[in-house]
Amino acid sequence: MASHPLFHRRTPRSQAPRAGLRIALGALLLVPSAFAQLPGQPSPGAGKVIFQQHCALCHGLNGGGGRGPDLRRATLDRAPDDAALKSLIQLGIPPDMPDGWYLSPDDIANLAAFVRSLGAVPKETLPGNPARGELLYRRGGCSGCHILAGQGSGFGPELTGIGVKRGAARLRQTLLHPAETLPDGFLFVEAVPSDGRAVRGIRLNEDSFTIQLKDAQNKIYSFRKSDLRALNKLPHQTPMPSFAAVFSPAELDDLVAFLASRTGRP
Numbered sequence: 212m213a214s215h216p217l218f219h220r221r222t223p224r225s226q227a228p229r230a231g232l233r234i235a236l237g238a239l240l241l242v243p244s245a246f247a248q249l250p251g252q253p254s255p256g257a258g259k260v261i262f263q264q265h266c267a268l269c270h271g272l273n274g275g276g277g278r279g280p281d282l283r284r285a286t287l288d289r290a291p292d293d294a295a296l297k298s299l300i301q302l303g304i305p306p307d308m309p310d311g312w313y314l315s316p317d318d319i320a321n322l323a324a325f326v327r328s329l330g331a332v333p334k335e336t337l338p339g340n341p342a343r344g345e346l347l348y349r350r351g352g353c354s355g356c357h358i359l360a361g362q363g364s365g366f367g368p369e370l371t372g373i374g375v376k377r378g379a380a381r382l383r384q385t386l387l388h389p390a391e392t393l394p395d396g397f398l399f400v401e402a403v404p405s406d407g408r409a410v411r412g413i414r415l416n417e418d419s420f421t422i423q424l425k426d427a428q429n430k431i432y433s434f435r436k437s438d439l440r441a442l443n444k445l446p447h448q449t450p451m452p453s454f455a456a457v458f459s460p461a462e463l464d465d466l467v468a469f470l471a472s473r474t475g476r477p
């Protein structure tokens with residue numbers, strides 16, 4: 212059969228490219244697994260175990276986000292390369308993300324490898340429509356308390372890059388139950404001076420002797436604690452209203468999609 216002239220002519224042409232393809236595929240499949248077996252090479256599998264223990268609380272079991280952002284992105288804003296990613300994991304992001312003092316250099320390398328592997332997982336598509344959400348943002352009076360891309364006033368936290376800071380489920384929870392999702396370090400306080408009216412505001416700074424607040428008009432106050440009749444910390448309270456009764460579930464989807472699209476990038 213192989214001696215048939217037709218086969219002689221066809222074989223080299225049709226098989227050569229296929230053999231080449233097989234070698235290329237083999238190389239693709241072999242190279243990464245060979246690396247994973249080298250001692251000292253970071254292992255995403257080992258990273259995943261540490262991630263689920265220490266990071267999932269904020270980033271979700273599969274990295275899909277929550278109190279922290281969705282990490283299933285090919286590029287991370289705060290970690291453009293692996294060195295930046297490792298140092299971010301080691302140092303944390305004060306005050307929102309704790310540092311990794313308990314992690315060994317190997318743990319950090321494995322975590323970084325796992326976080327990078329998440330970049331290959333498709334990002335969840337949100338149900339809402341960001342353009343409609345932007346109209347709701349205006350209608351909801353959000354800019355009375357938040358700055359977004361230079362617009363609004365700054366009593367509440369700035370929302371310019373909120374889409375890289377929080378996951379969608381968490382954003383929705385904030386809109387429904389803002390007191391349940393207070394950002395780290397956030398404290399609402401009431402200061403009652405011995406000779407004046409009570410001031411309610413967000414704590415900016417505090418030490419043993421003084422406290423600084425910002426009220427809803429963005430006015431900043433500084434009090435000496437010895438001048439105060441009372442200083443009431445109001446934990447679990449926030450001036451942000453719940454929007455549960457304001458927006459329908461579909462409108463909330465739109466608003467969440469709009470907020471999630473605010474990455475701080477033009």
Ligand code: HEC
Binds near residue numbers: 262278300326377
């Ligand atoms: C207490 C909550 C919390 C924990 C625990 C936490 N993070 Fe975060 N993480 C955050 C928040 C919030 C941000 C966004 C902060 C910001 O952008 O201001 C963040 C940001 C990040 C980013 C940057 C994302 C980007 O787009 O640039 C990476 C990467 C990251 N976290 C990885 C981890 C890893 C790995 C761990 C576990 C070792 C971890 N985080 C533990 C809350 C947390």
Ligand code: HEC
Binds near residue numbers: 390
């Ligand atoms: C009366 C002022 C006020 C209004 C109006 C208001 N907010 Fe807020 N918002 C705050 C304050 C203060 C916080 C921080 C404490 C908290 O989370 O409740 C906050 C927190 C948030 C957060 C969480 C930020 C973070 O870092 O996790 C988001 C998201 C948010 N607001 C979105 C909105 C949107 C969208 C609207 C309009 C529909 C809105 N806010 C209306 C005051 C306000």
